[in-house]
Amino acid sequence: MIQVIIIVLGIIMLLAAILAIYSRNLIAAVISAGVISLFASIIYLLLAAPDVAMTEAAIGSGLTTIIFLFAIKKIKEDKEDSDG
Amino acid sequence: MVKRFFVFLVLIIFIYQLLPLITNFKPNTELKHIANEYVESGPQKVGASNLVTSVVVTYRGLDTLGEIAVLFIATTGVGFVLKNKKEKKKTLRPASEILQTGTNFLLPLIFLFGIYVFVHGHLTPGGGFQGGVIITSGIVLLMLSNISFKLNHMVLNIVESLSGLSYVIMGILGLVLAAGFLDNGFISLGKFGTLFSAGAIPIIYSIIGFKVGSELTGIVEKMRK
Numbered sequence: 001m002i003q004v005i006i007i008v009l010g011i012i013m014l015l016a017a018i019l020a021i022y023s024r025n026l027i028a029a030v031i032s033a034g035v036i037s038l039f040a041s042i043i044y045l046l047l048a049a050p051d052v053a054m055t056e057a058a059i060g061s062g063l064t065t066i067i068f069l070f071a072i073k074k075i076k077e078d079k080e081d082s083d084g
Numbered sequence: 085m086v087k088r089f090f091v092f093l094v095l096i097i098f099i100y101q102l103l104p105l106i107t108n109f110k111p112n113t114e115l116k117h118i119a120n121e122y123v124e125s126g127p128q129k130v131g132a133s134n135l136v137t138s139v140v141v142t143y144r145g146l147d148t149l150g151e152i153a154v155l156f157i158a159t160t161g162v163g164f165v166l167k168n169k170k171e172k173k174k175t176l177r178p179a180s181e182i183l184q185t186g187t188n189f190l191l192p193l194i195f196l197f198g199i200y201v202f203v204h205g206h207l208t209p210g211g212g213f214q215g216g217v218i219i220t221s222g223i224v225l226l227m228l229s230n231i232s233f234k235l236n237h238m239v240l241n242i243v244e245s246l247s248g249l250s251y252v253i254m255g256i257l258g259l260v261l262a263a264g265f266l267d268n269g270f271i272s273l274g275k276f277g278t279l280f281s282a283g284a285i286p287i288i289y290s291i292i293g294f295k296v297g298s299e300l301t302g303i304v305e306k307m308r309k
Contacts, residue, residue: 051137051211051214054210059217062221
């Protein structure tokens with residue numbers, strides 16, 4: 001049973017990774033990169049590594065996503081500055 | 085065409101190299117030498133019921149100090165690369181009522197949970213890094229809900245420097261009073277499995293929590309501006 005869950009989560013992670021690479025929408029790409037970390041943390045939890053799971057969930061899917069979103073916002077502002 | 089051919093060639097080489105990892109995989113039935121040593125002598129010598137913590141903070145404490153240093157350098161690098169431009173007045177839309185009310189309700193709980201995670205690092209999963217990141221995520225929520233929120237950089241720098249300094253001081257205390265650098269034995273180990281146990285580990289992990297929290301908050305604050 002647990003193996004089936006892990007395989008399904010792995011397939012979702014692969015799909016999210018492909019979406020993160022090929023998506024033209026940067027926000028969607030960043031969010032799907034966060035989804036990869038979120039499902040990776042669930043897999044760590046299922047494999048009895050709760051310490052790693054907490055780190056992955058907090059840093060990988062939480063903080064990194066936020067920092068990427070801030071960076072995208074900053075790049076957009078810089079573009080507007082140089083255009084105008 | 086040639087480029088694509090090389091891509092597939094590299095992929096096939098990768099598969100050929102990595103396939104034995106799957107086909108010859110046998111799960112370990114017993115622990116190898118050093119892991120066995122940690123598991124057997126860890127609870128008596130270190131006294132932390134979370135074995136991962138006793139490895140991260142005591143046996144491999146120097147590595148954790150190195151990670152903290154790496155994080156510090158990353159913060160400095162972000163501050164160096166993102167130089168402050170002239171302050172232009174931005175007209176940002178204030179956050180919605182739902183987000184503001186939700187933040188007011190959730191923020192104390194998030195801070196409390198972060199502090200719980202790093203204070204109980206030697207008993208339950210988690211520790212200084214995780215607790216620090218949870219506190220940072222609370223501050224991010226505060227930044228999102230309150231656009232005029234300004235961090236006091238002085239307090240942030242003082243917390244960061246003090247916690248880094250006291251981490252090294254704890255290490256040196258371990259070197260002088262106990263077996264070696266970052267040894268936790270100079271405070272009595274206490275009763276196994278209670279909050280005041282495992283010697284200096286709760287103190288060291290709280291210091292790491294403050295350090296990580298202040299450093300990551302610094303990064304987010306620099307990115308936000």
